[in-house]
Amino acid sequence: xxxxxxYAKRNIRRTPxxxxxxxxxxxxxxxxxxxxxxxxxxxxxxxxxxxxKPQVIAFFKEGTxxxxxxxxxxxxxxxxxxxNTKFVSKEEALKKYxxxxxxxxxxxxxxxxxxxxxxxxxxxxxxxxxxAIAQILTKEPVIEQTFIxxxxxxxxxxxxxxxxxxxxxxxxxxxxxxxxxxxMIIGFKIRIRRNEIEIMRLLGASTSFIRNPFILEGVFYGLxxxxxxxxxxxxxxxxxxxxxxxxxxxxxxxxxxxxxxxxLLGTNLLIACFVGALGSFGAVRRYLKI
Amino acid sequence: MILxxxxxxxxxxxxxxxxxxxxxxxxEFVFIVGPSGAGKSTLLRILTREIQPSFGxxxxxxxxxIKIKDKDLPILRRKVGVVFQDFKLLDDRTVFENIALALExxxxxxxxxxxxxxHICKLVEIWDKxxxxxxxxxxxxxxxxxxxxxxxxxxxxxxxxxxxxxxxxKTAWGVIQLLNExxxxxxxxxxxxxxxxxxxxxxxxVIIIKNGKITKDDKEGKYELH
Numbered sequence: 001x002x003x004x005x006x007y008a009k010r011n012i013r014r015t016p017x018x019x020x021x022x023x024x025x026x027x028x029x030x031x032x033x034x035x036x037x038x039x040x041x042x043x044x045x046x047x048x049x050x051x052x053k054p055q056v057i058a059f060f061k062e063g064t065x066x067x068x069x070x071x072x073x074x075x076x077x078x079x080x081x082x083x084n085t086k087f088v089s090k091e092e093a094l095k096k097y098x099x100x101x102x103x104x105x106x107x108x109x110x111x112x113x114x115x116x117x118x119x120x121x122x123x124x125x126x127x128x129x130x131x132a133i134a135q136i137l138t139k140e141p142v143i144e145q146t147f148i149x150x151x152x153x154x155x156x157x158x159x160x161x162x163x164x165x166x167x168x169x170x171x172x173x174x175x176x177x178x179x180x181x182x183x184m185i186i187g188f189k190i191r192i193r194r195n196e197i198e199i200m201r202l203l204g205a206s207t208s209f210i211r212n213p214f215i216l217e218g219v220f221y222g223l224x225x226x227x228x229x230x231x232x233x234x235x236x237x238x239x240x241x242x243x244x245x246x247x248x249x250x251x252x253x254x255x256x257x258x259x260x261x262x263x264l265l266g267t268n269l270l271i272a273c274f275v276g277a278l279g280s281f282g283a284v285r286r287y288l289k290i
Numbered sequence: 291m292i293l294x295x296x297x298x299x300x301x302x303x304x305x306x307x308x309x310x311x312x313x314x315x316x317x318e319f320v321f322i323v324g325p326s327g328a329g330k331s332t333l334l335r336i337l338t339r340e341i342q343p344s345f346g347x348x349x350x351x352x353x354x355x356i357k358i359k360d361k362d363l364p365i366l367r368r369k370v371g372v373v374f375q376d377f378k379l380l381d382d383r384t385v386f387e388n389i390a391l392a393l394e395x396x397x398x399x400x401x402x403x404x405x406x407x408x409h410i411c412k413l414v415e416i417w418d419k420x421x422x423x424x425x426x427x428x429x430x431x432x433x434x435x436x437x438x439x440x441x442x443x444x445x446x447x448x449x450x451x452x453x454x455x456x457x458x459x460k461t462a463w464g465v466i467q468l469l470n471e472x473x474x475x476x477x478x479x480x481x482x483x484x485x486x487x488x489x490x491x492x493x494x495x496v497i498i499i500k501n502g503k504i505t506k507d508d509k510e511g512k513y514e515l516h
Contacts (some may be wrong), residue, residue, distance in 0.1 A: 002395075003394060014382075171435060195378070195380070196380055197379055198378075199391070200391070200395055202338060202340075202364075203367065203392045203439070204363075204364040204365075204366075204367035204368035204396065204443070205364060205397055206364045206395070207361065207396035209395055209397075212295070
């Protein structure tokens with residue numbers, strides 16, 4: 001094994017530009033793979049968050065009295081589909097706004113309690129009942145507007161599916177592309193070392209003695225690409241975490257769980273080994289007639 | 291030890307070897323002589339299974355060279371050392387590394403490699419050249435390096451295909467003396483050549499091949515050009 005590693009290292013050292021090119025292609029592939037996996041996991045978690053909170057938010061018109069609000073709240077509590085209601089006053093809305101935007105003083109300066117309408121948040125047992133409750137509330141003369149996260153869920157579902165489809169297509173394309181690049185580079189290296197291989201064969205080298213350094217070389221390119229891609233992706237995510245946290249609001253996705261990132265790294269490394277080894281093996285089968 | 295039974299080899303419509311029957315015993319020094327294109331190199335390349343004969347049977351000890359599986363070829367090739375006219379040294383490796391390669395493929399450890407390479411380098415008198423690259427060597431030194439590489443793994447047979455072809459007479463004699471010495475260790479040597487002087491001086495077994503056929507096989511033969 002140590003001799004295989006020694007030969008693989010020497011092969012890499014002797015053609016540094018090819019090694020850099022192969023590692024960069026693998027980096028691109030695994031950067032795309034990591035990015036799409038993060039995006040897919042993030043959108044999936046966001047979707048789950050909204051799905052787990054079947055809620056209608058109804059905003060009251062300006063000048064709505066406490067008795068009007070109590071009447072509506074009592075009526076809703078009588079409805080068997082409703083499991084909880086919560087009145088949010090102007091002041092509470094402001095506090096929530098201030099909490100959500102604590103990192104942005106500009107936004108905090110512009111908003112006062114007066115411009116935020118009071119609202120009522122209605123939770124149902126089943127998300128399917130949200131539309132019916134929203135319809136009832138819309139008919140109330142004191143209700144300005146109702147909002148249900150159904151649209152958000154629909155949009156998110158569409159977004160998640162699209163990310164998965166486009167991501168899978170791009171990643172599959174890049175994996176095939178990387179596979180071919182590794183095959184081409186290792187094949188080229190085999191060709192330029194034809195004399196050496198011929199001499200090794202005549203000296204009685206076993207197939208594995210000649211083949212294994214090339215396979216290890218392909219695996220090395222894959223691993224380097226995968227590790228670099230993971231580091232860069234994690235770095236970018238870490239850098240943008242404060243911004244994204246503000247944007248995501250109540251959806252607590254960030255900072256991303258380090259355990260999840262380690263699983264992602266492990267997955268990347270496994271795929272990298274597979275792609276690198278497969279590409280090299282293809283080259284060895286194609287060009288190394290032992 | 292080496293047995294050729296009715297061995298023929300065709301390249302397209304050209305008959306390179308025609309029903310060769312030959313037996314070489316362990317420890318013999320055999321010259322294969324004949325004009326260019328007679329089939330000398332073909333005979334040697336069959337012994338390393340670089341090429342398969344079209345017909346016949348070839349054995350090296352217990353190994354059936356025709357039937358041996360590709361995956362078992364290293365077993366055969368570790369028993370047969372080869373020296374070429376053009377040396378076939380690796381240009382990007384030093385003398386030491388070129389010789390060490392033959393032991394690396396045998397999976398020897400670094401300590402053994404160092405010891406064995408030093409030993410053989412001293413025997414073939416290239417120890418002081420061990421850190422030089424092939425382009426820095428004279429023809430004789432390069433051929434000594436190639437011989438050292440071929441024998442460092444202690445093969446049973448050493449095949450030398452025109453090893454003196456590119457050397458001046460004095461250097462050629464040095465190489466022949468070295469081969470003679472290796473033969474004295476018990477290694478069978480089969481040398482293809484058309485160097486009349488060397489063959490006639492050494493008075494060893496001479497097999498003459500012409501047009502793919504053995505025309506003469508003398509125990510202490512001579513080679514006359516005519």
